[in-house]
Amino acid sequence: MTVDTSVSETGSSAGVKRRDFLKVLGVSGAATAAVGCSSGDVEKLIPYLVSPDQTVPGVSNYYATTCRECAAGCGLIVEVRDGRAIKAEGNPEHPVNRGALCARGQSSLQGLYNPDRYRQPMKREGDALVATTWDDALQILSAKLGEVKSRGQGSRVAFVNQHEQGSFPAFLDGVLAGFGIAPHLSYDAEAPVAVLQANQAAYGAAWPAIDFSAASLIVSFGADFLDGWGLPVPQQLAFAEARGKVEGAPRFIYVGARRSLTGLNADQWIPAKPGSELAIVNAIAGKGSAAAAAEAAGVGVALIDGLVAEVRKARASALLAGGFGQDAGELATAVAELNKARGNVGKTIKPADGYLAFEGVAGHVEMRALAERMNAGEVPMLLVRHANPAYTTAPGVGFAAAMAKVPFKVSFSSVPDETTSLCDLILPDHHGLESWGDAEPVKGRLSLQQPTMDPVFDSRQTADVLLAVAKADPSLASKYGFADYRGYIASRIGGNQNLKNALPTALVSGAAASRTAPARTASRATAKEQSGEYTLLTYLSPTLGDGRGANKPWLQELPDPVTKILWQTVVEMHPETAKRIGVADGELVTVTTAAGSLTAPALVYIGLRPDTLAVALGRGHTAAGRYAEAGENAWQLLDAAEDRAGGAALGATKATLVKADGKKQRIVTTEGSGRQHGRGIAQAIALPALLAGEEGHGHHVFEGQASTEFLPGLRSPTANDAQGEFGVPNSKDKGQYDPEHWSGAAKRRWAMTIDLAKCTGCSACVTACYAENNIPTVGASWQGPVLLPDRTGFGANVTRGREMAWIRLERYWEIDREPKDVVFDPEHPDFDTNFIPMMCQHCGNAPCEPVCPVYATYHAPNGLNVQVYNRCVGTRYCSNNCPYKVRYYNWFGYGDPTRSQYAFPEPLHWQLNPDVTVRQKGIMEKCTFCVQRIKEAEHRVSLEGREMQPDEFTTACAQACPSRAIVFGDAADENWSVAKWAKDRRAYHVFEELNTYTAVVYLKKVNHPAPTASATA
Amino acid sequence: MIPGMVAIALVATMLSAYAGSQSAESPAPAGAEETATQKANREAFGKAKPGPWAYSGASGYTNYLGGGIGYSPEQPVKFPHPVHVNALKMNCAFCHNAANQSPDPGLPAVATCMGCHTIVGAGRPEIVKLTEYWNNKQPVPWVRIHKVPEYVHFPHMRHVNAGVTCQTCHGQVNNMPQVFMAQSLNMGWCVQCHVNGYDPAEGVRAAGYEPDSATLALPKKKATYDCATCHY
């Protein structure tokens, strides 16, 4: 029935390097015991051949390394158990992410264990790519490079690399130079190149640090610093820190046609037409009239006046310019000037401690130029690594078609994608977690990258491949004194010993090898004559980025923080727009631009101008693996227009919108009702009200009801729980529920506080929970019933709301009507949004407990509401009775490898956490407060013979949270910070009138209304 | 009502009896000739003292050679515990060195065996087998004998460090020519000890020694018994 997380004899296919795996597997007795498989096979115990030093079977090792999922270069601590990387967490000492980690960083593991990874080198024979050996592949590569060199065509060969910081780019250019090849193009479709260029010019730093705490006002002109613009994690840390101050926290105004996640976190929204931001900035700078700006922006002049006044009044403001309009460069420059004029530079905008993430990044224009050269047949050889220009460029560029004109194409990508599938030779690179490397995220600090485990497949690190090729060439061999790339890294920081010493934190002072990006050759492309009554915003998906995350089920199943859409591409439009063309949610519409057209279900979104449409990029791949096929490819709509710096203008395409012959698709969303119906779930309070000591709205007080004041620990209502005094009022023996019980079990009260003033709704906690708790993803089309699946093509699971996320991010609109009936008022376009993470509340008086007929769910003395999987028979009564609806049911055998619904196709199951049961078909599961971590901590302290220290450990969600909004601990012990937070003046329980005595305490969100009037009320 | 309930209870008991016995290997053919090893086992089994409590939960529900008490599969290499433990006086923790620091007791790496056996007893048939594994760089695929029921977390170190003797749960492996299962290791059996407590003296007796006065003075060790102690 259930799957055995330890790979048994039959568990892994030929693809996996069996012996290496055995070598590291060791005894996984604990793992097997944890997840048992009731198959009748004789179980084998596979010992080490040679036990690796400082490894104890069944005990995790932790390796510090650097995240390569985006350009930021955050620090990772990777948990490795019995030779398998099982969890990625932020490195607390790292200057960039300070221990936090975003959803994309979390899911680097699913890149490592991606079932569609290339398992060995491939070469093209006819139309097909066939497996080959490394010797063969390297020979082919050397031969081709030699050819190029001898013919002197080197200068025309192109190497496109996924942009990354550190020494590798320089190293790469060095090797290429040896063959007379020009420096490579470091391409990143996510980089806001216009802003980088403008910042460089204005501040002398491409990406200055933004100190939100120092600001009294934040104004973002489409700068989505919380969803993928720049370096999400450090920006979110700073922003949440600032907003968490409550008093003296900055007010935040968002100017832009679409409210992104960043926009939803703003206190005020000014829905300016795309392209009108510049006019508004000028108005603020006094270079233009507010009236004109309002005219251009299509909003009430009062809004602009207010904005201008506020900025001028602000003590210190942080003004940020977003980077994806055709005039992004001009806008960024204007905003930078404004910042200087307001004296913000050095106060809130800190060029001194800026980030180097985007040094030498190439933009859309370079890809277009390259495509033109390829079309002209000037490129004898193309090499790509991880970059996917065939997918992430506008169709006008015609990159894929141009590649056909290149005689020989090599890819070093380790996962299939549109570009690699067109190549003739594939030399799969190690995944970042298998590789050596370094990054210099901030000046003078090197963040090292080390392998966390033996390679999963027969791949090789590109640097080493290049080294081998170079050494094969006698004329170059002499230049490379070191054995491998590790040696190179070591030599850069002064030898092996230094490297060894640095590895525990993977941090060392030093600088990455400097490089020179190739000079821009082509000039920007300006928009063709466009028609269309709508402006189309194709935005980078906060979860999938430019599309590189699309083959990771965790990210596909992670609802978009704004639209809450998963596995699907929708066309977002304002309710008015939907009414105009007569469509409702889910009805198919066709968006047509000069570049192409796309048909997808409509979704009404109130945070969008009626004259604007929005479609998320990143889905609808054709050759990027089994999960990536979901949805539609919005890049196909993109006009080849570019901004001043040659970045793709994602937000400047004109489009027409028509209803597509009345077909309908179920909207794949986790949202039931987007409104609270006055039930006070996610509560907010305006700062003045808070200071005046008023209660926020939605606080329920009922005459004659038991006090619902949160009293932690033994004085808490846990004593009243189903097994305690309420259960057997006059029992002599309360057993372990007795405060005086020798075990002291009842002396603890595990609890959690969540500060909604900090929570931005980014959903990193959700993916962290998936990673920690072996939560299956259920959305793939093949994961539904085998006979007669739903017509939706979504496998009947996500369309029926059966996703398993133990923690979910609820996003509530504070509006007085259904979203579909919202009308756009240019004078008062604003509305509030409240996010709230909802997971099992571990009620002291839990409704789910008394109804379970078999005690599968019961109350532990330490306050945990425990779900015993193997006792559960699946009556689902507990879920019915749970007011918070946080219990999730295994409708299919997601953990059973023999089933089509299996959620962890090999080798994804290598990631499974051996400490957590893989749940079987037909049972209920839910948030456990990471009980396995509690147990681990208890084991640790008992081994070390000491008491548990306050805040000694925390849950996966709290660990990952880039807002630091979640605090977990023992509320019965004053020394744990959770105990202090639980008594905060903003603390409240959800549905406290139900007397559930929850162990999760929420702290009200704080709104910062405009100083003058109630602009945000 | 009464007859109905009785009938159902009977059915249920039988069902649970069935569910309780999940055979890990097809039982030996009836009336098969008793091998020398089995004979030795039977005798060792007779000698093996019961655990520090009378109750042995589901012994009735697990069947001989069916993953229950007495289950004793043939191992790829006939490793003689008695020789190593009794004759050579090696401590259990010498090979199972993680037992006191990890949930997982650990098996000796093949290299550990070869540490001695490159010299000692090379040429003996079993050692030759071992050496072959070593030369082919293949680990020895030992057959698992002791396994707590599914979905249970069993942290060895907590028990070892609490002073529970290995023999309490594993029987006197040091007297087993071929290791067999000495206790049922099912839930009732575990809970029994967690609730009533572990008697150190009995534990020592189970190990085949006479407890000294100090041990006899020790109180019973109890453990928490709420479900989440082991099930999560």
Next chain:
Amino acid sequence: MATLAHPDDLRRPNIASADIQLPAVTSYEQVDNEILAVLKPTKAWFASLMLAIACLGLGAFSWIYQIHQGLGVAGYNPPVMWGVYIITFVFWVGIGHAGTLISAILYLFRAGFRTTIYRAAEAMTVFAVMTAGLFPIIHIGRPWKFFWLIPYPNWRLIWPNFKSPLVWDVFAITTYLTISTTFLFVGLIPDIAVLRDRETNPIRRKILGFLSFGWRNTEREWRHFARAYLFLAAFSTPLVLSVHSVVSFDFAMGIVPGWHTTIFPPYFVAGAIFSGFAMVWTIIIPMRRWFGLRHYVTLNHLDASAKMVLFTSLVVGLAYMIEFFIAWYGGVKYEQDYFWNRVFGQWWWAAWIMLTCNMILPLSLFSQKLRRNPTWLWILSIFINIGMWFERFVIVVPSLSHDVEPWQWSSYMPTWVDYGLLIGSFGWFFMWFLLFVKQLPVMALAEIKEIIPPKMKHTHSHGGH
């Protein structure tokens, strides 16, 4: 002593009157011959049996497929975690009520009109409960672990949670099944004896002899029989009330808006009797026509039972109204939202089917013409069965889909598996009933004989010769 009246005479029978006559039935032989004639298998009977078994087959396939694949093949849409299976479970338990009510309570009240219908009703009860009992098992995620709900000594040293209404269900259902089976069987003993005496095949004769406990029709046997029957009637009377009350606790004990109300036990019991009588009609009316038993189940009987139906319908209707009143009067926001949603929201159609079938249509029974019109009663019975199924639907699905947490509000759409099992349950029920009518007398010979006028003074009844 009533005169031989015409079957269609229009006397107003009193529900509680014990002296309802069967004017067209004159002799014991006639009783035996006519009623036992039913036992001869016919083509129509075979056909319907095959149909029933076919439906059962569909159900069986659906269940096997569901067990293999997982409950995901059913239409559950979290948080609607209960669906067609629980609805159908409550539906059949409800059906199961009329039997015991008719045979036990009406017996104690000496309501004469029960005499000719109670045997069929009792059989119906047993089979309905047999059907209902399957559904909790079909419904749970790991049916092979069902026995964990039953308290028995086990090697895990743990018991079920006696606080859980689902455990109470196990007791209630098993108890009810045991009692109603016993009651049915005891009532059958003298009639089995009649069969035995008429049986020619020696083996069948032996079996029937065994089943009739060698009944010899003596004074003493009759005295003991009557006592035993009375005792069982008294014993099972409280069950009629208890079982469905317990079933209603499954909902009333939850804190789900629309479930959490104290009115459920009486409301469920009334509903159960209501639906039970409807099912009795569904079965009896065709029977009296096809098997030519019109002069046993007379219009007077139907009229009387129609009054019961009308009464229970009014009770149920009142309960509906009270639910709405309490939701408004209680002032709990969640309840108010839910009940508004029930009639005007997402699920309005289900609610209105329920109200129409259970509240409005039965009002027609105020007209005596319709009360004495078997065709109309039969059509009405079908409507009531549908209505009562939807009553449970309205209780289960809308409540769960519209719970206190708005973010999780959802919809529910059953799949072919749900429908397959629903159809299968009818197949299962009618299979048993059809087998029953061809094996054992569908009317209580002995009791009918009691109420027909003795022919001569000097002969007194010998159970059939």
